[in-house]
Amino acid sequence: MENPSFAPDRASQPFHLSDSSNFTTDSTMPADHAELSTRRLRSHDVVRGSKEIPPVSGLPDSSSPVLQDSSFESGIDPTTERTAYILRKPSSRGEIKAIIEEIHDQLTSASPSHSQYLWVQYIKSDLFAELNDEKLALKGVRTTVFYEKNEILYKVMAGPFHEKIPRGMVSWIEHVFHPMHIEYWNEDFWSGGTGEKDGRFCSKQPDASFYPGPDPLPGQPIPWPSLVVEVGMSESARQLQADARWWYSNSGHQTKVVVLIDADPITHNANVEIWTPVLNQHRGADTRDRPTHVLECTQRAHLRNGVVQGADLRIPFQAVMRRPIANPLETDLILTAAQIRRICR
Structure with a gap:
Protein backbone atom coordinates (compact mmCIF):
# COMPACT_ATOMS: atom_id res chain seq x y z
CA MET A 1 0.00 0.00 0.00
CA GLU A 2 1.46 3.35 -1.02
CA ASN A 3 1.64 6.25 1.41
CA PRO A 4 0.49 9.75 0.48
CA SER A 5 3.31 11.87 -0.84
CA PHE A 6 2.90 14.93 1.36
CA ALA A 7 3.96 15.32 4.99
CA PRO A 8 2.48 16.96 8.09
CA ASP A 9 2.82 20.70 8.50
CA ARG A 10 4.01 20.87 12.08
CA ALA A 11 6.72 19.46 14.29
CA SER A 12 5.63 16.71 16.66
CA GLN A 13 5.73 16.97 20.43
CA PRO A 14 5.52 13.95 22.73
CA PHE A 15 2.44 13.22 24.78
CA HIS A 16 2.49 10.48 27.40
CA LEU A 17 -0.26 8.33 28.81
CA SER A 18 -0.18 5.86 31.66
CA ASP A 19 1.21 2.37 31.07
CA SER A 20 -0.90 -0.67 30.33
CA SER A 21 -1.01 -3.49 27.76
CA ASN A 22 -1.85 -3.11 24.08
CA PHE A 23 -3.17 0.38 23.32
CA THR A 24 -0.61 2.88 22.06
CA THR A 25 -0.84 6.50 21.08
CA ASP A 26 1.59 8.16 18.74
CA SER A 27 -0.08 11.39 19.78
CA THR A 28 1.40 14.88 19.78
CA MET A 29 -0.66 16.81 22.29
CA PRO A 30 0.95 20.08 23.47
CA ALA A 31 2.29 20.01 27.00
CA ASP A 32 -0.30 22.46 28.33
CA HIS A 33 -3.18 20.15 27.45
CA ALA A 34 -4.54 17.87 30.14
CA GLU A 35 -3.56 14.22 29.86
CA LEU A 36 -6.13 11.85 28.45
CA SER A 37 -8.39 10.62 31.22
CA THR A 38 -7.65 6.90 31.48
CA ARG A 39 -10.07 5.69 34.15
CA ARG A 40 -12.30 3.83 31.71
CA LEU A 41 -9.38 2.78 29.56
CA ARG A 42 -7.54 1.40 32.58
CA SER A 43 -10.60 -0.64 33.45
CA HIS A 44 -10.17 -2.38 30.09
CA ASP A 45 -6.37 -2.58 30.53
CA VAL A 46 -5.77 -1.12 27.08
CA VAL A 47 -3.57 1.96 27.52
CA ARG A 48 0.19 2.13 26.96
CA GLY A 49 2.47 5.17 26.83
CA SER A 50 3.13 6.91 23.54
CA LYS A 51 6.43 7.11 21.70
CA GLU A 52 8.32 10.34 21.25
CA ILE A 53 8.23 11.45 17.62
CA PRO A 54 11.09 13.48 16.13
CA PRO A 55 10.24 16.84 14.54
CA VAL A 56 9.61 16.94 10.82
CA SER A 57 11.25 19.68 8.76
CA GLY A 58 11.25 20.83 5.16
CA LEU A 59 7.54 20.31 4.68
CA PRO A 60 5.69 21.22 1.49
CA ASP A 61 2.70 23.54 1.42
CA SER A 62 -0.60 21.68 1.69
CA SER A 63 -1.86 23.23 -1.53
CA SER A 64 1.13 22.16 -3.65
CA PRO A 65 0.14 20.16 -6.77
CA VAL A 66 -0.06 16.41 -6.52
CA LEU A 67 2.30 14.53 -8.80
CA GLN A 68 0.63 11.15 -8.99
CA ASP A 69 -3.04 10.28 -8.71
CA SER A 70 -2.19 6.92 -7.13
CA SER A 71 -0.29 8.51 -4.24
CA PHE A 72 -3.56 9.17 -2.38
CA GLU A 73 -5.23 5.80 -2.88
CA SER A 74 -4.02 4.52 0.49
CA GLY A 75 -6.57 6.58 2.42
CA ILE A 76 -4.37 7.68 5.33
CA ASP A 77 -2.08 10.66 5.74
CA PRO A 78 1.36 10.47 7.46
CA THR A 79 0.18 12.95 10.10
CA THR A 80 -2.64 10.59 11.05
CA GLU A 81 -0.20 7.68 11.17
CA ARG A 82 1.87 9.64 13.69
CA THR A 83 -0.93 11.01 15.87
CA ALA A 84 -3.74 8.44 15.84
CA TYR A 85 -4.46 6.36 18.91
CA ILE A 86 -3.45 2.80 18.02
CA LEU A 87 -5.16 -0.32 19.32
CA ARG A 88 -3.48 -3.60 18.40
CA LYS A 89 -5.11 -7.03 18.59
CA PRO A 90 -8.46 -5.98 20.07
CA SER A 91 -10.26 -8.69 21.99
CA SER A 92 -13.83 -7.59 21.27
CA ARG A 93 -16.09 -5.00 19.73
CA GLY A 94 -16.82 -3.77 23.26
CA GLU A 95 -13.16 -2.96 23.83
CA ILE A 96 -13.07 -0.82 20.68
CA LYS A 97 -16.35 0.87 21.56
CA ALA A 98 -15.08 1.78 25.04
CA ILE A 99 -12.02 3.51 23.59
CA ILE A 100 -14.13 5.33 21.00
CA GLU A 101 -16.39 6.58 23.80
CA GLU A 102 -13.37 7.78 25.79
CA ILE A 103 -11.95 9.65 22.80
CA HIS A 104 -15.39 11.15 22.16
CA ASP A 105 -15.61 12.34 25.78
CA GLN A 106 -12.18 13.94 25.51
CA LEU A 107 -13.00 15.64 22.20
CA THR A 108 -16.00 17.34 23.81
CA SER A 109 -14.17 18.30 27.03
CA ALA A 110 -12.59 21.66 27.91
CA SER A 111 -9.16 20.18 27.09
CA PRO A 112 -9.82 18.07 23.97
CA SER A 113 -7.45 15.28 22.99
CA HIS A 114 -5.15 16.01 20.08
CA SER A 115 -6.41 13.33 17.69
CA GLN A 116 -9.88 12.19 16.73
CA TYR A 117 -8.61 9.00 15.07
CA LEU A 118 -8.40 5.46 16.43
CA TRP A 119 -6.42 3.04 14.27
CA VAL A 120 -7.27 -0.58 15.08
CA GLN A 121 -4.68 -3.06 13.81
CA TYR A 122 -4.14 -6.84 13.71
CA ILE A 123 -7.84 -7.60 14.01
CA LYS A 124 -8.73 -11.29 14.06
CA SER A 125 -10.71 -12.39 11.02
CA ASP A 126 -13.93 -13.22 12.87
CA LEU A 127 -13.92 -9.91 14.77
CA PHE A 128 -13.00 -8.03 11.58
CA ALA A 129 -16.04 -9.53 9.82
CA GLU A 130 -18.25 -8.62 12.79
CA LEU A 131 -16.97 -5.03 12.82
CA ASN A 132 -17.62 -4.67 9.11
CA ASP A 133 -21.15 -6.02 9.47
CA GLU A 134 -21.91 -3.61 12.31
CA LYS A 135 -19.83 -0.52 11.47
CA LEU A 136 -22.85 1.45 10.29
CA ALA A 137 -24.47 0.85 13.68
CA LEU A 138 -21.70 2.74 15.48
CA LYS A 139 -22.85 6.29 16.13
CA GLY A 140 -20.56 9.28 15.88
CA VAL A 141 -17.76 7.59 13.93
CA ARG A 142 -16.67 7.25 10.30
CA THR A 143 -14.58 4.35 9.10
CA THR A 144 -11.81 3.70 6.63
CA VAL A 145 -11.48 -0.07 6.24
CA PHE A 146 -8.32 -1.74 4.99
CA TYR A 147 -9.59 -5.15 3.94
CA GLU A 148 -6.27 -6.73 2.95
CA LYS A 149 -4.63 -5.81 6.27
CA ASN A 150 -7.59 -6.35 8.63
CA GLU A 151 -7.30 -2.78 9.90
CA ILE A 152 -9.86 -0.04 10.51
CA LEU A 153 -9.27 3.67 10.97
CA TYR A 154 -12.07 5.25 13.01
CA LYS A 155 -12.70 9.00 12.88
CA VAL A 156 -14.50 9.96 16.08
CA MET A 157 -16.77 12.97 15.61
CA ALA A 158 -16.59 15.71 18.23
CA GLY A 159 -20.17 15.46 19.42
Whole structure:
Protein backbone atom coordinates (compact mmCIF):
# COMPACT_ATOMS: atom_id res chain seq x y z
CA MET A 1 0.00 0.00 0.00
CA GLU A 2 1.46 3.35 -1.02
CA ASN A 3 1.64 6.25 1.41
CA PRO A 4 0.49 9.75 0.48
CA SER A 5 3.31 11.87 -0.84
CA PHE A 6 2.90 14.93 1.36
CA ALA A 7 3.96 15.32 4.99
CA PRO A 8 2.48 16.96 8.09
CA ASP A 9 2.82 20.70 8.50
CA ARG A 10 4.01 20.87 12.08
CA ALA A 11 6.72 19.46 14.29
CA SER A 12 5.63 16.71 16.66
CA GLN A 13 5.73 16.97 20.43
CA PRO A 14 5.52 13.95 22.73
CA PHE A 15 2.44 13.22 24.78
CA HIS A 16 2.49 10.48 27.40
CA LEU A 17 -0.26 8.33 28.81
CA SER A 18 -0.18 5.86 31.66
CA ASP A 19 1.21 2.37 31.07
CA SER A 20 -0.90 -0.67 30.33
CA SER A 21 -1.01 -3.49 27.76
CA ASN A 22 -1.85 -3.11 24.08
CA PHE A 23 -3.17 0.38 23.32
CA THR A 24 -0.61 2.88 22.06
CA THR A 25 -0.84 6.50 21.08
CA ASP A 26 1.59 8.16 18.74
CA SER A 27 -0.08 11.39 19.78
CA THR A 28 1.40 14.88 19.78
CA MET A 29 -0.66 16.81 22.29
CA PRO A 30 0.95 20.08 23.47
CA ALA A 31 2.29 20.01 27.00
CA ASP A 32 -0.30 22.46 28.33
CA HIS A 33 -3.18 20.15 27.45
CA ALA A 34 -4.54 17.87 30.14
CA GLU A 35 -3.56 14.22 29.86
CA LEU A 36 -6.13 11.85 28.45
CA SER A 37 -8.39 10.62 31.22
CA THR A 38 -7.65 6.90 31.48
CA ARG A 39 -10.07 5.69 34.15
CA ARG A 40 -12.30 3.83 31.71
CA LEU A 41 -9.38 2.78 29.56
CA ARG A 42 -7.54 1.40 32.58
CA SER A 43 -10.60 -0.64 33.45
CA HIS A 44 -10.17 -2.38 30.09
CA ASP A 45 -6.37 -2.58 30.53
CA VAL A 46 -5.77 -1.12 27.08
CA VAL A 47 -3.57 1.96 27.52
CA ARG A 48 0.19 2.13 26.96
CA GLY A 49 2.47 5.17 26.83
CA SER A 50 3.13 6.91 23.54
CA LYS A 51 6.43 7.11 21.70
CA GLU A 52 8.32 10.34 21.25
CA ILE A 53 8.23 11.45 17.62
CA PRO A 54 11.09 13.48 16.13
CA PRO A 55 10.24 16.84 14.54
CA VAL A 56 9.61 16.94 10.82
CA SER A 57 11.25 19.68 8.76
CA GLY A 58 11.25 20.83 5.16
CA LEU A 59 7.54 20.31 4.68
CA PRO A 60 5.69 21.22 1.49
CA ASP A 61 2.70 23.54 1.42
CA SER A 62 -0.60 21.68 1.69
CA SER A 63 -1.86 23.23 -1.53
CA SER A 64 1.13 22.16 -3.65
CA PRO A 65 0.14 20.16 -6.77
CA VAL A 66 -0.06 16.41 -6.52
CA LEU A 67 2.30 14.53 -8.80
CA GLN A 68 0.63 11.15 -8.99
CA ASP A 69 -3.04 10.28 -8.71
CA SER A 70 -2.19 6.92 -7.13
CA SER A 71 -0.29 8.51 -4.24
CA PHE A 72 -3.56 9.17 -2.38
CA GLU A 73 -5.23 5.80 -2.88
CA SER A 74 -4.02 4.52 0.49
CA GLY A 75 -6.57 6.58 2.42
CA ILE A 76 -4.37 7.68 5.33
CA ASP A 77 -2.08 10.66 5.74
CA PRO A 78 1.36 10.47 7.46
CA THR A 79 0.18 12.95 10.10
CA THR A 80 -2.64 10.59 11.05
CA GLU A 81 -0.20 7.68 11.17
CA ARG A 82 1.87 9.64 13.69
CA THR A 83 -0.93 11.01 15.87
CA ALA A 84 -3.74 8.44 15.84
CA TYR A 85 -4.46 6.36 18.91
CA ILE A 86 -3.45 2.80 18.02
CA LEU A 87 -5.16 -0.32 19.32
CA ARG A 88 -3.48 -3.60 18.40
CA LYS A 89 -5.11 -7.03 18.59
CA PRO A 90 -8.46 -5.98 20.07
CA SER A 91 -10.26 -8.69 21.99
CA SER A 92 -13.83 -7.59 21.27
CA ARG A 93 -16.09 -5.00 19.73
CA GLY A 94 -16.82 -3.77 23.26
CA GLU A 95 -13.16 -2.96 23.83
CA ILE A 96 -13.07 -0.82 20.68
CA LYS A 97 -16.35 0.87 21.56
CA ALA A 98 -15.08 1.78 25.04
CA ILE A 99 -12.02 3.51 23.59
CA ILE A 100 -14.13 5.33 21.00
CA GLU A 101 -16.39 6.58 23.80
CA GLU A 102 -13.37 7.78 25.79
CA ILE A 103 -11.95 9.65 22.80
CA HIS A 104 -15.39 11.15 22.16
CA ASP A 105 -15.61 12.34 25.78
CA GLN A 106 -12.18 13.94 25.51
CA LEU A 107 -13.00 15.64 22.20
CA THR A 108 -16.00 17.34 23.81
CA SER A 109 -14.17 18.30 27.03
CA ALA A 110 -12.59 21.66 27.91
CA SER A 111 -9.16 20.18 27.09
CA PRO A 112 -9.82 18.07 23.97
CA SER A 113 -7.45 15.28 22.99
CA HIS A 114 -5.15 16.01 20.08
CA SER A 115 -6.41 13.33 17.69
CA GLN A 116 -9.88 12.19 16.73
CA TYR A 117 -8.61 9.00 15.07
CA LEU A 118 -8.40 5.46 16.43
CA TRP A 119 -6.42 3.04 14.27
CA VAL A 120 -7.27 -0.58 15.08
CA GLN A 121 -4.68 -3.06 13.81
CA TYR A 122 -4.14 -6.84 13.71
CA ILE A 123 -7.84 -7.60 14.01
CA LYS A 124 -8.73 -11.29 14.06
CA SER A 125 -10.71 -12.39 11.02
CA ASP A 126 -13.93 -13.22 12.87
CA LEU A 127 -13.92 -9.91 14.77
CA PHE A 128 -13.00 -8.03 11.58
CA ALA A 129 -16.04 -9.53 9.82
CA GLU A 130 -18.25 -8.62 12.79
CA LEU A 131 -16.97 -5.03 12.82
CA ASN A 132 -17.62 -4.67 9.11
CA ASP A 133 -21.15 -6.02 9.47
CA GLU A 134 -21.91 -3.61 12.31
CA LYS A 135 -19.83 -0.52 11.47
CA LEU A 136 -22.85 1.45 10.29
CA ALA A 137 -24.47 0.85 13.68
CA LEU A 138 -21.70 2.74 15.48
CA LYS A 139 -22.85 6.29 16.13
CA GLY A 140 -20.56 9.28 15.88
CA VAL A 141 -17.76 7.59 13.93
CA ARG A 142 -16.67 7.25 10.30
CA THR A 143 -14.58 4.35 9.10
CA THR A 144 -11.81 3.70 6.63
CA VAL A 145 -11.48 -0.07 6.24
CA PHE A 146 -8.32 -1.74 4.99
CA TYR A 147 -9.59 -5.15 3.94
CA GLU A 148 -6.27 -6.73 2.95
CA LYS A 149 -4.63 -5.81 6.27
CA ASN A 150 -7.59 -6.35 8.63
CA GLU A 151 -7.30 -2.78 9.90
CA ILE A 152 -9.86 -0.04 10.51
CA LEU A 153 -9.27 3.67 10.97
CA TYR A 154 -12.07 5.25 13.01
CA LYS A 155 -12.70 9.00 12.88
CA VAL A 156 -14.50 9.96 16.08
CA MET A 157 -16.77 12.97 15.61
CA ALA A 158 -16.59 15.71 18.23
CA GLY A 159 -20.17 15.46 19.42
CA PRO A 160 -23.33 17.06 17.99
CA PHE A 161 -21.37 20.08 16.67
CA HIS A 162 -19.43 18.04 14.12
CA GLU A 163 -22.42 15.84 13.35
CA LYS A 164 -24.65 18.78 12.42
CA ILE A 165 -22.18 20.48 10.05
CA PRO A 166 -22.58 17.95 7.20
CA ARG A 167 -26.36 17.98 7.69
CA GLY A 168 -26.24 21.76 7.43
CA MET A 169 -24.31 21.52 4.18
CA VAL A 170 -26.89 19.15 2.66
CA SER A 171 -29.74 21.41 3.82
CA TRP A 172 -27.97 24.40 2.25
CA ILE A 173 -27.63 22.58 -1.09
CA GLU A 174 -31.34 21.72 -1.05
CA HIS A 175 -32.16 25.35 -0.18
CA VAL A 176 -30.04 26.71 -3.06
CA PHE A 177 -31.53 24.26 -5.56
CA HIS A 178 -35.14 25.01 -4.60
CA PRO A 179 -35.51 28.28 -6.62
CA MET A 180 -33.94 26.47 -9.57
CA HIS A 181 -36.81 23.93 -9.40
CA ILE A 182 -34.28 21.15 -8.74
CA GLU A 183 -35.95 18.99 -6.11
CA TYR A 184 -35.38 15.73 -4.31
CA TRP A 185 -39.08 14.94 -4.76
CA ASN A 186 -38.70 15.27 -8.53
CA GLU A 187 -35.81 12.77 -8.43
CA ASP A 188 -33.38 15.46 -9.54
CA PHE A 189 -30.90 14.46 -6.81
CA TRP A 190 -30.54 12.41 -3.65
CA SER A 191 -28.36 12.40 -0.56
CA GLY A 192 -26.22 9.37 0.15
CA GLY A 193 -25.37 10.40 3.71
CA THR A 194 -22.42 8.45 5.10
CA GLY A 195 -22.76 5.62 2.59
CA GLU A 196 -19.52 3.66 2.23
CA LYS A 197 -17.64 3.36 -1.06
CA ASP A 198 -14.96 0.83 -1.97
CA GLY A 199 -11.66 2.14 -3.30
CA ARG A 200 -8.59 0.33 -4.59
CA PHE A 201 -7.00 -0.33 -1.20
CA CYS A 202 -9.71 0.53 1.30
CA SER A 203 -13.32 1.62 1.72
CA LYS A 204 -14.33 4.95 3.17
CA GLN A 205 -17.37 6.68 4.67
CA PRO A 206 -17.89 10.39 3.99
CA ASP A 207 -19.60 12.74 6.41
CA ALA A 208 -22.12 13.61 3.71
CA SER A 209 -22.51 12.82 0.00
CA PHE A 210 -24.60 14.15 -2.87
CA TYR A 211 -25.76 12.38 -6.04
CA PRO A 212 -27.50 13.92 -9.07
CA GLY A 213 -30.41 12.08 -10.65
CA PRO A 214 -32.79 9.51 -9.11
CA ASP A 215 -31.54 7.20 -6.40
CA PRO A 216 -30.85 3.62 -7.58
CA LEU A 217 -33.50 0.96 -7.24
CA PRO A 218 -32.82 -1.93 -4.85
CA GLY A 219 -30.15 -4.21 -6.28
CA GLN A 220 -28.76 -1.60 -8.65
CA PRO A 221 -25.14 -0.47 -8.24
CA ILE A 222 -24.66 2.78 -6.35
CA PRO A 223 -22.59 5.31 -8.31
CA TRP A 224 -19.92 7.56 -6.88
CA PRO A 225 -21.15 10.86 -5.45
CA SER A 226 -20.52 14.07 -7.35
CA LEU A 227 -19.97 16.00 -4.10
CA VAL A 228 -18.62 14.89 -0.73
CA VAL A 229 -18.39 16.72 2.60
CA GLU A 230 -15.63 15.85 5.09
CA VAL A 231 -15.62 17.37 8.58
CA GLY A 232 -12.99 17.24 11.30
CA MET A 233 -10.96 19.18 13.84
CA SER A 234 -8.17 21.56 12.86
CA GLU A 235 -5.60 18.92 13.85
CA SER A 236 -7.21 16.62 11.25
CA ALA A 237 -6.77 19.03 8.32
CA ARG A 238 -4.08 16.93 6.63
CA GLN A 239 -6.19 13.79 6.83
CA LEU A 240 -9.20 15.65 5.42
CA GLN A 241 -7.03 16.74 2.49
CA ALA A 242 -5.96 13.15 1.93
CA ASP A 243 -9.64 12.16 2.06
CA ALA A 244 -10.47 14.71 -0.64
CA ARG A 245 -7.82 13.35 -2.97
CA TRP A 246 -8.87 9.78 -2.17
CA TRP A 247 -12.42 10.50 -3.35
CA TYR A 248 -11.24 12.03 -6.61
CA SER A 249 -8.71 9.30 -7.34
CA ASN A 250 -10.74 6.24 -6.34
CA SER A 251 -13.93 7.43 -8.02
CA GLY A 252 -12.18 7.61 -11.37
CA HIS A 253 -12.63 11.39 -11.11
CA GLN A 254 -16.42 11.11 -10.80
CA THR A 255 -16.35 12.91 -7.43
CA LYS A 256 -15.43 16.40 -8.60
CA VAL A 257 -16.25 18.54 -5.56
CA VAL A 258 -15.13 17.92 -1.98
CA VAL A 259 -15.98 20.39 0.78
CA LEU A 260 -13.59 20.23 3.73
CA ILE A 261 -14.55 21.84 7.04
CA ASP A 262 -12.22 21.70 10.02
CA ALA A 263 -13.95 23.23 13.02
CA ASP A 264 -13.22 23.77 16.70
CA PRO A 265 -16.09 22.41 18.84
CA ILE A 266 -15.18 24.83 21.67
CA THR A 267 -14.73 28.16 19.84
CA HIS A 268 -16.74 27.23 16.71
CA ASN A 269 -13.98 28.74 14.61
CA ALA A 270 -13.71 26.92 11.27
CA ASN A 271 -11.87 26.69 7.98
CA VAL A 272 -13.94 25.89 4.89
CA GLU A 273 -12.27 24.72 1.68
CA ILE A 274 -13.69 23.87 -1.74
CA TRP A 275 -11.62 21.25 -3.61
CA THR A 276 -12.11 20.89 -7.35
CA PRO A 277 -10.04 19.54 -10.28
CA VAL A 278 -7.27 21.75 -11.67
CA LEU A 279 -4.76 21.23 -14.47
CA ASN A 280 -1.75 19.25 -13.26
CA GLN A 281 1.05 21.79 -13.64
CA HIS A 282 3.67 19.18 -12.70
CA ARG A 283 2.75 16.66 -15.36
CA GLY A 284 5.85 17.32 -17.47
CA ALA A 285 6.97 15.54 -20.61
CA ASP A 286 6.69 12.05 -19.12
CA THR A 287 2.92 11.69 -18.71
CA ARG A 288 2.92 8.09 -17.51
CA ASP A 289 1.10 7.76 -14.19
CA ARG A 290 0.55 11.51 -14.16
CA PRO A 291 -3.08 12.61 -14.58
CA THR A 292 -3.98 15.65 -16.62
CA HIS A 293 -5.96 17.02 -13.67
CA VAL A 294 -5.60 16.77 -9.89
CA LEU A 295 -7.92 17.77 -7.04
CA GLU A 296 -6.76 20.84 -5.14
CA CYS A 297 -8.14 23.50 -2.84
CA THR A 298 -9.36 26.25 -5.16
CA GLN A 299 -11.27 28.39 -2.62
CA ARG A 300 -11.24 28.86 1.15
CA ALA A 301 -12.80 30.95 3.88
CA HIS A 302 -12.12 31.23 7.61
CA LEU A 303 -14.63 31.73 10.40
CA ARG A 304 -13.07 33.50 13.39
CA ASN A 305 -15.10 34.75 16.36
CA GLY A 306 -18.25 34.86 14.26
CA VAL A 307 -16.63 36.79 11.41
CA VAL A 308 -15.98 35.14 8.03
CA GLN A 309 -12.74 36.09 6.33
CA GLY A 310 -12.63 35.52 2.58
CA ALA A 311 -14.94 35.86 -0.40
CA ASP A 312 -18.12 33.86 -0.99
CA LEU A 313 -17.40 30.27 -2.05
CA ARG A 314 -18.62 29.07 -5.43
CA ILE A 315 -19.43 25.42 -6.22
CA PRO A 316 -19.78 24.74 -9.96
CA PHE A 317 -23.29 23.65 -10.93
CA GLN A 318 -22.01 21.39 -13.71
CA ALA A 319 -19.64 19.53 -11.39
CA VAL A 320 -22.44 18.83 -8.89
CA MET A 321 -25.24 17.97 -11.33
CA ARG A 322 -22.98 16.38 -14.00
CA ARG A 323 -24.66 18.41 -16.75
CA PRO A 324 -24.42 21.95 -18.12
CA ILE A 325 -26.66 24.76 -16.93
CA ALA A 326 -29.91 24.40 -18.91
CA ASN A 327 -31.92 27.56 -18.14
CA PRO A 328 -31.59 31.04 -16.56
CA LEU A 329 -32.75 29.79 -13.15
CA GLU A 330 -29.80 27.44 -12.83
CA THR A 331 -26.56 28.92 -11.48
CA ASP A 332 -23.47 27.91 -9.57
CA LEU A 333 -24.01 27.34 -5.86
CA ILE A 334 -22.80 30.33 -3.79
CA LEU A 335 -21.91 29.74 -0.14
CA THR A 336 -22.08 33.14 1.57
CA ALA A 337 -20.58 34.32 4.85
CA ALA A 338 -23.98 34.22 6.53
CA GLN A 339 -24.50 30.62 5.43
CA ILE A 340 -21.04 29.60 6.66
CA ARG A 341 -21.82 31.07 10.06
CA ARG A 342 -25.17 29.27 10.16
CA ILE A 343 -23.66 25.90 9.22
CA CYS A 344 -20.74 26.14 11.67
CA ARG A 345 -22.38 27.92 14.61
